[in-house]
Amino acid sequence: MSNTGDGYLRRLVRRLTSDVAELDADDLSEMSQASGARRACDCKCGEQAEVLGRLRCVGMVPKASVPTLEAELYDGTEGVTLVWLGRRKITGIDPGRTIKARGRIADRDGHKVLYNPYYELQNTA
Template sequence: MGSTGGGYWRRLVRRLTSDVNELDAADLSRKAEAVGAMKACDCQSGEEVTVLGRVRSVELCPRNAAATLEAELYDGTEGVMLVWLGRRKIAGIEPGRTIKARGRMAVREGRKVLYNPYYELQTTS
């Protein structure tokens, strides 16, 4: 067998012995790189960034009569909170959905946040 065959077996053994979450994180990281998105772990506060990941949770937070919709996006390296001010619901923003989001990175209470990001719902492939 040539070097290609050895690579196949190595990948197969890795897939069979790796944790499902680890494989999912690696898959998300590959997809993000393919569309030109940054890894969340590399994003710094104040930078204009594009991230791609899967929505882990969505929460409506009615603070002082001004509702905010918050979604936790995970890209395989780190989580980013997506926060839409004045919104109660956005069609398609739901757990399990893959989203590409763009905006200026901020940090709130030690967590990375994109406020009112531009977003694109991604099709599953």
């Protein structure tokens, strides 16, 4: 069998034996790289980054002084928390939605964060 056939067979066996979450993570990672975005696992604190992924959860965090909308973006490799200060809701920022976000990566308690990121809602049709 040729190398091309071996690669196809290997991918087919992996697809048949992997769980759905693992396959979804692979698809998200491939979609992110194809869009030109960086993988979240490769982003470092202080760097400008553009990431693409699916929003896992979205919620308003009441603070004493300023309400904050937070969303966890997952690109198949790692999560990045998106934080919009002073916002309670943003139309289109909903769980399950795919978005591209960019800004400077920060660290909050060991997790990657983008504060007030620029974002684009993505069509997933």
